[in-house]
Amino acid sequence: MPVQMGRLKSLRTLTTFVVGKSTGSPIGELGDLSHLGGRISILKLNNVVDGRDALQANLKNKKDLKELELAWGSEDADHSEKVRDVLDKLQPCMNLEKLTVKFYGGTSFPNWLGDSAFNKIKVMRLVGCHYCFELPPLGQLPALKELFIRKMKFLRTLGLELYGQPFQPFQSLEKLEFMEMAEWEEWVPSGSGGPDFPCLQELILEMCPKLRGSLPCDLPCLKKLSVEGCGVLHDQRATATTSTSTNLNYNSLQELEIEDGCQTSLLSLLETKLLSRLRIRNFNDIQCLPNINRLQSLSLWNCPTLSSFPEDGLPTSLTSLYIESCRRLEFLPHEMLAKLTSLHCLSICNSCDSMRSFPLGIFPKLTTLMIGNCENLESLCLVEEEGAVENLNHLNELDISGCPNLVCFPQGGLPTPNLTRLEFRRCDKLKSLPERIHTLTALQDLDIRDLPNLESIAEDGGLPPNLRDFSIYNCERLRASSSSVGGDYCNWGLQALVSLEEFMIGGRGSDEILETLLKQQLLPTTLHALWIKELSTLKSLDGKGLAHLTVLRSLYINSCKSLEFLPGEALQHLTSLQELHIKDCPSLQFLPEEGLPPSLSCLRIYNCSGLEKRYQNNTRQDHRIEINDEVII
Known part of the structure; x- marks a missing residue:
């Protein structure tokens, strides 16, 4: 920073202040900037000599400051007592609403962090505070709505110190996120007698490979749960005794994401009545999905052992279905597909190896169809059922890629009058595009790539008249002339x-x-x-x-x-x-x-x-x- 920043005594906005070392402005320059408001990031705090210099910044009296970021120079920050003293002396005003602490190297946090007197803090982020063995009593911040904890590699137990005493913890918290907690093993409940997180709506756990035990058992307002890279985590429902299972409460859960080898016991959450979105990724131990009642969106990615859908079929309320890298999964039988009357988007990629023909016109509301890397797919066919042609009126986007055996389309072309995007890529045997492509008057985007045997694209009437974007790439047998x-x-x-x-x-x-x-x-x-x-x-x-x-x-x-x-x-x-x-x-x-x-x-x-x-x-x-x-x- 320029030297003598402190002379700008009327300055009201300063988004970033980089602490100088041998040159530039020391942190004390902030002391005279008493009118600073809004947001400020104070970076390279590793250049602060000691706590007395930090005290001169006078953050405590900057009453208009709403957002504060305090960041040391790197993740390998000094973890001496000096670092804790610096953070202690950087105590902000009680009017603060958002606080971020990055790469703090102390082994513990100062007392002001988590003090209930900070009754306006809504968002807290602690990132890369590797050497801290425990968290401050953040549960006592009465207005805290969002809490993000990331990269605290020495924290092993999250326990009573987080909740604080004597009040019921986290009365306002709505979003809680833990990421990249390499050594975290145990999550201890507060034992307060009520929910530890009574208002929590979103819980995200990502890359916590040693976390064992269970999730909090009483989350009455939880709407979204995302668990990734927590391979040894068990859901409380799988381990609870009969006496405690009746107290479990996930009844508001609407969205569930399970990724990267989490225990299959988490699938018991599918019983939640309000669940509408489910995403499962990188699962090796699931063969059949349980019955799912009210889903609207289902995503399955890299589930190599999954071989069948629920016995009762997929819910008729489903509006989007994404299936990728599930090769053993059998494509749904015709009569089961016909029940998906609400489906708007269907994507099948690297899956359903048994599928040789895809039935167009079976879904009355389908707007987007994407099929990729289905090696045995040979044709797109029009089902011989009443209303099949009318069903295709809704289709807006059709993308086919990586289907080396695809050779034919419905005779007479695609009866898709409202199709706006059409894409064919990496279909080795494809010799021609659908017949009468010029009749697709709504088509705006046509993309054809890596079709080595394509010989013609518009022999019977030319290209669609309202194209806006047209791409041709690696179609070596295609000719522009007759x-x-x-x-x-x-x-x-x-x-x-x-x-x-x-x-x-x-x-x-x-x-x-x-x-x-x-x-x-x-x-x-x-x-x-x-x-x-x-x-x-x-x-x-x-x-x-x-x-x-x-x-x-x-x-x-x-x-x-x-x-x-x-x-x-x-x-x-x-x-x-x-x-x-x-x-x-x-x-x-x-x-x-x-x-x-x-x-x-x-x-x-x-x-x-x-x-x-x-x-x-x-x-x-x-x-x-x-x-x-x-x-x-």
Whole structure:
């Protein structure tokens, strides 16, 4: 910080103060800034010599200060008595509402931290206080709503000292989070006779690998529970005796997340009547889900032993279902799927290996369908049921990726009049897109990538007329022209797409497509952004094919290793061009002598050795130049 900060006696806002060591401002400079208010972070407190210097900061009398962060220099902070004395002397005013302490190295906290006189503190964060063996009596802070404890590697027991005496603890706490507590083993209840956390709505436990025993047994207001990386934790319901099990209270639980090998006993919480969201990740010991009554959202990720859904099927209230990396899981039978009348979003990835055909039209409200890495999927079919076509009226997004055996779609095309996004990626055997794709008049985004056998995309009527974003990448057998009339015209109807604003073309096989589009000026005049990527043989852009793009704002040229020059006259016609990005084009030695369009505001060059040398010391430009992320002008 600048020296003599203390002379700014009327200063009211200072968001950050970095304590100087041999140079800069010492912490005592804050003493005369009595009008400071709002929020301040005081950093590098390891530079404070002793507690007397900290006392001079006079935080206790800064009555307008609402948020305070006190941070030492690193996680390897000094843990001598001096550090505790410094924190003790940095006691803030009682009006404080938010307090963060980071990388404090003391073995205990000063008495003011947790004093009930701080009756306005709503948020408390203790981060990286490694050497503290116990927490302060934070349960006595009457207004505390959110408490975050992270990286206290020597804390082994969370016990009575946290709750404090003599009052009922945590009367206002709504959110409690413990993260990266490497040695924490035991969570002891207060024994007060009532709930330890009577208002708690959200509890998050993450990366507490040694925590044993049970969760607090009486959380009457808890709405969300998230447990990750707590592999030895047992739920109280699994271990309670008959005499105590009737006192368990999770009746308000709505959202449950269990991740990374937590004990399966936590699944007993699925019995909670109000549970509406369930996410299970990285579970190795679950074979079948129990019956779930009122779920609205279900996410299953990396459950390699899971092989079946509940016997009674999934709840009809389900609106979203995500299944990923559950290969043994059998795809639901047709009659069970038909009961999911509320389903809006379905995502299946790396799962359901037995699925060979997916039935479109079975879900009356489905808006989003994503299928990824389903190796045996061969077709999308339209179910032969009354109302199937009408059901597809709701579908807005269809994404298919990593399905190497997918070869066919419903005859006559997709009856999805409201589809706005369509994506196909990494489908090795796919030779053509759905028939009559031009009838998808609501489609705005079409993305086709890594389809090595794709031969046609719009042979029977052209592309959808209202496309806004169109991407082609690594479709090596795809051609932009028809050989039936000499091979000299494009049959996609690109030029007629009056709504197209963004176009990306690149990868294997795209050199010839781009040459055709440019040669015949077939790119629509409405383009705002053009990406040209990874074209191996492209040596020059045909200027004629770019000159008519008078509303183009951004031009991106990436990884075109053979590109040697750009058309100067054409670039001059790009009168709306604002950004030109050139990356990984080592053969490109110079930009056009005619210059770049006057509208250009930024030229970005990355990993282009020839251009870097030319523009490194060029200061005679009217636009911003960035080379390898460094601003040159």
